[in-house]
Amino acid sequence: MKALRFYAPEDVRLEEVPEPECGPDEVKLKVKACSTCGTDVKIFYNGHQNITPPATMGHEIAGEVVEVGADVNATYGAEWKPGDRAQVIAAVPCGDCYECNKGWMAVCQNQTSVGYQYDGGFAEYIIIPRQVLKVDGLNRIPDNVGYDEASAAEPFACAINAQELLGIEEGDTVVVFGAGPIGCMHIRIARGVHKAGRVFLVDVNADRLKMSADAVQPDEVINGAEVDVVEKVMELTGGRGADVIITATAANVTQEQAISMAARNGRISFFGGLPKTDPFIKCDSNLVHYRQLHIHGANGSAPEHNKRALEYISTGQVPVKDLITEHIPLERALEAFQIVKEGRAIKVTVVP
Template sequence: IETVIGCGECDACKRGEENRCRRKYKAIGYQYNGGFAQFILIPKEAVKQGCVIKVPDQVSFEEATIVEPFSCVINGWYPFKKREPGFTTVVIGAGIIGMLHVEYAKQMGSRVFLVNRTSPRLILAQKIGLPADEFIDASKDDPVKRVKELTNGLGADVVICAASSKDVQREALEMAAVDADISFFAGLPKDDSNVLLDSNLIHYNELHIHGANASNRKQYLEALNLIASGRVNVKKFITHVFPLEKIAEAIKCLEDRTQNAIKVIIDPWM
């Protein structure tokens, strides 16, 4: 079920970009009840918009849980996905979102460096076979300096901020190449979102900074197709499955870094 429900009448909705709805979209899990149940009521507006999407037989329900976050990743690439293969991408943050960004960057023909501030997460990413070309441990190496070393001093063509951090946003500008695209994909806390940035880096290096918010039906279908076709194997991300009555335990598992959780699933039928 696509979670984003637009007004269906504005220019963005008519283009199939309901996540950019001019009248502010509503979402399942926010304005409508979410999916932690065996059965849920789908709003009629969602049915009319085409939010009910058939899952192919070759895709398990567990794999289908990756479609929503993967579609958001694809939306994040929307402003710059026409780059020619061979460009360099840096993804900062090795959570499920960062890992999916690595997967999509490889689909776009990019060389990819994954940066994270703790080494266990990078070790886990390598263990599951994440296809990054370089794994940069920011607790040991200066990520900006390391990216410059790996790119002959040029910097990265695309930088994805997949961690909610002001320092990450500042570092993104410093490691970016001239004419680079930078995605502030991960938002900051609403009560602490002001960041001091060197605007001269943006000005003189002609940097392009993009936001990213939710996704739309077209991106759900693209994500589902990448999974169904086998081009992106998402099974490796599913580390834990809990029944509905153990939802509190599932949340604790996700928060406990010693559990090495990537994608934690609630199965109401378990």
């Protein structure tokens, strides 16, 4: 079968590999869609500490069950059979550590990941390991949800996790930094699930900002390359600031701006991780103190967030179909990375 394999930074190859065999406690999927994200681009250029080359990349996966291990249904209380449609979690908690037992699976200290420790979805077939099945991480795709939409449930789940921590209230003014697919999802979740009030979208790439704004229709579009973002948000809010700010981009300055523009009792999500070579920001501690600000990290998602994402997509509460603006065959998967890097599409899905 064909698979996109990571060997070293900037050495990623589409090659023929043996079709994987399904063990007794595993499920085999025929991959129908594997979406791409900025993390895939980072891995392409920089590698990752949890990837041992050669390894198949791809972690936003949906497919059709083609084989079910003999022990799966009895061991995990599942009822999987060939022909079932399934979406796969990416972040795999252990289910046994302190954090998992507290219900904090998104920050499991023993977390592993599909597309990292386990071969991923930029391939014709994938094996779902027992670790995924153990934590109920293989999810049925509702009948009215396409494979491409289901593959977007994984990043969607990460956004759900972040917004739960923020406690967005009806009518809150929300600022989202980053006009990529995850920024678009944040806007739709804030509105569709939490009934936010005005929502502002910020980016420095004018083309990407327009493309995403056309799709999700924020109340205000702010080009950070042209205006002082903090000053603009303060102007738009009558000097009060934003109730909720989500930095869905790997830029240090956005986190600093988020603190400066937050209203009293404002909630901030540092959703996008910063480069490991430059992970520090300047923080006016007095703003945090006197405005009583709440600053949250957001790390991936738990299996339950993936299920909720599929539910929101299925009910139409948070649509994602129109955010998938490119479908690319596996043979051209490397092009998908370039499209994502250049911001020429909202969401790119690879179709084996």
